[in-house]
Amino acid sequence: MFENTFIEQNVIRQMSSSDKLLRGVSMGFTILNAVLYAFTASFLFLIPFVMFIILTYFVFQNSKQDYDYILTGTVLDLARIKNRSRRKAVASIDLGSDLVVLAPSRTEPVREYVGKRMKTLDLTSHEEGKKYFTMIAQNSANGQLMKVLFEPNEELLTMMYRMQPRKVFETAEPIK
Numbered sequence: 001m002f003e004n005t006f007i008e009q010n011v012i013r014q015m016s017s018s019d020k021l022l023r024g025v026s027m028g029f030t031i032l033n034a035v036l037y038a039f040t041a042s043f044l045f046l047i048p049f050v051m052f053i054i055l056t057y058f059v060f061q062n063s064k065q066d067y068d069y070i071l072t073g074t075v076l077d078l079a080r081i082k083n084r085s086r087r088k089a090v091a092s093i094d095l096g097s098d099l100v101v102l103a104p105s106r107t108e109p110v111r112e113y114v115g116k117r118m119k120t121l122d123l124t125s126h127e128e129g130k131k132y133f134t135m136i137a138q139n140s141a142n143g144q145l146m147k148v149l150f151e152p153n154e155e156l157l158t159m160m161y162r163m164q165p166r167k168v169f170e171t172a173e174p175i176k
Helices: 017-040 043-063 108-113 154-163
Strands: 006-012 065-072 075-082 086-094 099-104 119-123 133-138 145-150
Touching: 006 154, 017 043, 065 154, 075 119, 086 119, 086 133, 086 145, 099 108, 108 133
Parallel strands: 119 145
Antiparallel strands: 006 065, 065 075, 075 086, 099 133, 133 145
């Protein structure tokens, strides 16, 4: 029934203040060492200058992250994309067999999973005021539960509800 389903959503993560600070500090030290090397022409400043160039490169490469949610049939594939070029599959969840519950975060259906130790994947944009959902799924490989925080759009959420109406809650009462 859902074999021909294909829905794709891309979420761009906002840079945190610590990422912005790290980028600024690494860039500042690189510029400082460049100026010191230019004025002194000493090899004493060349080695730190090269090291800070390499550090700044890696900081800039790893600070931009996007997330893809791809629903194909009944399988939801979650991927992390670093610097809009390197894609890594994070999880693949079969909604027919692996899904335990999906509801807005901090609501009654996910209340019993709050505070439990389990693998948590945060695939949200971290934008102020954005509504995000908590999905509890069972890892088919080892049988352990995992928590996925993500921001499905209306189309994706509606299709997931059609697949599992008893396990997907589009709206729910907040935890009191």
